[in-house]
Amino acid sequence: MCYGEIEHGCHGFISPRANMAHGMCSCGSGGRRFLSKKERIEMLEEYLESLKSEMEGVEEELKEFKSE
Secondary structure (H helix, E strand, O other): OOOOOHHHHOOOOOOOOOOOOOOOOOOOOOOOOOOOOHHHHHHHHHHHHHHHHHHHHHHHHHHHHHOO
């Protein structure tokens, strides 16, 4: 199941609260439609870490551009 990770070829994350996707991305990977509470928590924790890493990368880019 794809949780919006790049290695799965998914380009976006749909919120677990999105009714249409039931917490799955829109990449069409199929699979189950409903996740357990534990799986949703794990997915959200992974997503949060991904966002933190993205933010860190953006901050580094900004710092680099500002120093030029």
